[in-house]
Amino acid sequence: MEQRDPSDYRIGWICALPLEFTAAVAVLDAVHPDLPHDENDTNAYRFGQVGQQNVIVAGLPSGVYGLTSAARVATNLRRSFPSVKYCLVVGIGGGAPILPKNDIRLGDVVVSHPIPGCGGVLQYDYGKLVNTGKFEQTGVLNKPPDIFLSAITKFKSAYPPPGKEIEEFVSRVLNSGSVDSKMFSRPSPESHCDRLFKESYEHFSGDETCYHCDLDMVVERPPRSSNQPEIHYGLIASANQVMKHGATRSRLSEERNILCFEMEAAGVMDQIPSLIIRGICDYSDSHKNKAWQHYAALVAAGYAKELLLQLGPPQTSKKRKNREDDTIETKDIFECLEALGGTNPTDDKNRIESSKDKPIGDSISWILNGQNFKQWLAIKDKPILRISGDPGKGKTMIMISLIDHMTEMFDRDTGSKIAISYFFCQATDSRLNNALAVVKGLLSQLISNPRYPSLVRYLKSEIDIRGKNYFEDPNAFYALERILLNVCADPQYNTFYFLVDALDECIGDLDRLLKLICSTCAKASRIRWLVTSRNRPEIEAQFEYAGLQLQISLEEHGEQINTTVEAYIHSKLQELCIKKRYRVDIQEQVGQLLREKAGGTFLWVHLACKELEKVYSYNAVATLNGLPSGLNGFYGEMLKYLDRSGYNNDVELCSKILSAMVAAFRPLSLQEMVTIAELPSEMNEIDVEVQVKSCGSFLTIHKRIVSFVHQSAKDFLDNNIGSRLIIPNGLGYQHQEIFTRSMRQLEKELRTDICSLKRLDFAVKDLKAEHRDVIDHL
Ligand SMILES: [Zn+2]
Structure with a gap:
């Protein structure tokens, strides 16, 4: 047997129950030697081949079924073998026949397939369903990977239809002695007939079999001409608990067009792109028993094999290794x-x-x-x-x-x-x-x-x-x-x-x-x-x-914060002393006031020092005295200052800028500001920059982009005290204003062939800076 490299395997085959694992291994064309895996990985593995595809069959040795164990198998697989890109989740499930449109029988196969609005698997909470009677979808799952979907398309058009091939695989496996043929054979009509009871008819409780159940309650279905499994494509519903109630099953399958109920798919699909294949072993009602499980698992494995044979040849491992490394x-x-x-x-x-x-x-x-x-x-x-x-x-x-x-x-x-x-x-x-x-x-x-x-x-x-x-x-x-x-x-x-x-x-x-x-x-x-x-x-x-x-x-941790705020004040004060040439007594007074008023708030110190940078040293103490402690007090003072600073034109432009900033969903560039805040159109970027800088300390400019100095500054302007001055007509009005201004600007600027390219087949790569300039500021 040829030893393979872990990176040679890109398809995983996930099983929940030991009998599913056995069935999977039985249909492999060849089994490869084992490979080492992550030490924390508790999965059971078998490596092998179907046609040209290398596959890793993975399952939990304990055979606990359900979403969580399935998810664990997938996580382990993914961790130990990162080369695995797709998975088949193959095993048994409960059918949900609706006659006559979905005539699903025991031993048929249901395959997850997208329908409009759903990727093929619905995750729901069974507990909530029972308690509230409502079907509550708990997860959104992806559609199966394209590689499998195109294989299915090929499959559907195949002749003879795949059911026949599957039947042949099954009988070949049973004859080969690789499984217990008595267990995995199709149950005989004498011992375990395929009976679908009416949805409202409950199983005779306590009985293993339906021996005591009323045969008059069996739904009549036309006999099939052969035992060849039929394949049904559509929705599979996946939950953390088993569905065993005929009436609920029927209601849900009518409502959502569900073909099958099971308990693993959602756990795996969360982790690896997967296709779900289910051999039908019961009808998700109270009559369910285990008689059909082995056979159904083998049929599902047969379908999975047939599907793998439809896939194109895999990339050679050499080529792929180069790609990855x-x-x-x-x-x-x-x-x-x-x-x-x-x-x-x-x-x-x-x-x-x-x-x-x-x-x-x-x-x-x-x-x-x-x-x-x-x-x-x-x-x-x-x-x-x-x-x-x-x-x-x-x-x-x-x-x-x-x-x-x-x-x-x-x-x-x-x-x-x-x-x-x-x-x-x-x-x-x-x-x-x-x-x-x-x-x-x-x-x-x-x-x-x-x-x-x-x-x-x-x-x-x-x-x-x-x-x-x-x-x-x-x-x-x-x-x-x-x-x-x-x-x-x-x-x-x-x-x-x-x-x-x-x-x-x-x-x-x-x-x-x-x-x-x-x-x-x-x-x-x-x-x-x-x-x-x-x-x-x-x-x-x-x-x-x-x-x-x-x-x-x-x-x-006020004490620790205060210590760092003090250190911060100290360094800021050093800066100011050099820039503003403070006398020793002023330096002392400013330091004292900053410490008193900061209240352990860095931002306050930062903003106050910004104000101090604007005034001469002899005014520093008075300026600080005029600043209220606390951030909102500070912002309020800045706003009042704006309001009374005298140059009326200035105040108007500042409040225009501030109100545009409060409404905008992202920072604005200096260039955009002219339109959005409706500044005089003759203002250039430098004018706007000067104007923005005179808006108190609410705003800051970095690389020609204007943003708020801190979230609290926006909060202040957006709330009662600030908003009365800045957005007196409310935020809705402000949004409408911005919208109108933007539309007006677009009307002015937009025209046919705005970049003067003159041709329709102009390649983007040929676009030059001067072409782009025209649309840059829009
Ligand atoms: Zn029964």
Whole structure:
């Protein structure tokens, strides 16, 4: 027997029950020698071949069925054999006949196949169904991989029809002696007749067989001319418990057009793109018994074999190895990043760092040396560490320092099996304020980090199978969650750290993100999350409920925060003294006032020092005295100042800019600002920049992009005190205004052939800068 390399296997064959495993191995054309697998992997494996395809048959030795065990088989398989790209999930299931349209009989085969609006498998909660009578779909699952769907298409047009081939495989296996032929043969009509009872007729309780059940209650069906199995393509319903109630079965199959009920598919499809194949062994009602299970399993295996024979020849292992080892490179990473979309968190971090003051010295040593941080780092039972604090307490600066510290720590250890990735949420930017963006950002950072070269393949294989637009559809979030879990199962790493700043600023689908954080921890013990957020009860409640959280409250560590704020004041004061040539007594007074008024809030110090930069040294103390302590007081003062600063034209332009910024879903460029805020059209970028800078300290400019200095600044303008002045007619009105202005601008600018290309067949690559200039600011 030829020894093969693990990378030679790209198709998995997953079974839940030992009898399904036996049937699978029995139909293989050849069995290969065993291969070593991950030490924590408890699966039973058999390696073999059907036609030209190498397959790995995987199952649990204990034969526990259900979603969770199936999911475990898939996770193990994926971890030990990352080359496996697709799976067949082959075994038995309960039929759901609706006569005459779906005349499903025992020994037939049901194959998951997409119908409009569904990928072929419905995940539902049986418990809820029983309690409420309502069918509640609990998961959205992908359609089977194209490679199998096209094989099915080939299959359907085959002559003679596949049923005959399957029958032949089955009899060949039974004659070969590789299985117990008595057990796996088709049950005889005398002992175990194929009877479908009326849906409302319950089984005579206590009996193993239907010996005492009323034969008058059997549904009459036309006899078939042969025992050849029929193949049915359509929906399979997958739940965590067994369906054994005729009336419910009929109702659901009528309602949703379900052909089969089973308990494994959803667990596997979550992990690996799969096709589900079910041999029908009962009718999902109270009459179900085990008599048909072995035969049905063998028929399903026969179908799977026949399907594998339809697949084209696999790539030779040499070629594929080259692809995986050598050419997973810049091009692939680029392709994956393009498909993912979203922003690059590394750039976001750089931008935030350049707009904030550098963290001072060892401002986080009290966190690093604290009990909770150490426990989080070392022990698995509390995988979420949440740092909570009010606005302006320096959460983002702490996060940046922690990222730098952890990256450095892991980088220093060259043998480290740790991967780290981070994301900064920002409510004022629609590219950074929703759950999907967070997951995309975390993934894109992992796959593009040259320290983790192997991780990109999980995304690559997914895109190869499902296409580049995969992450644009409404199920993208679920797909990305699944991919994230796959990435985190990579055997080369033992811990994945995800750091997310400002969870409270994830305003789109925060709930989904919180659930994802909890569920990934529950599913994979190698995942840890470190998050920061304001004191928000719903975030706290979610993590507390899951029992996974360790918390560090900045309010409870007021002393440590105050020490760092003092250090910060000290460094800011040094700067001011040099720039503004403060006399010693002024320096002392300013320092004193900053310490008194800051109230342990970095942002307050930052903003106050910005104000101090604007005034001469003799005015510094008076200016500080005029600033109220507390952030909202501060913002209020800035707004009042704007209002009374005299130059009426200036005030009007500033409030126009501020109201545009409050309504906008993302930061605005200086150029856009003219249209969006309806500034005089003769203003150029420099004029706009000057104007933005005179809007108190609400806004900041980085690389010609205007954004809020802090989320709390926007909150202030958006809420009662601020909004009365800035958006007196309400936010709705403001949106309408922006819309109208944008439309007016488009009307003015848009015309046929706006780039003067003159031809329709102009290639994008030939587009020159001057062509693009015309549309850049639109
Ligand atoms: Zn019965």
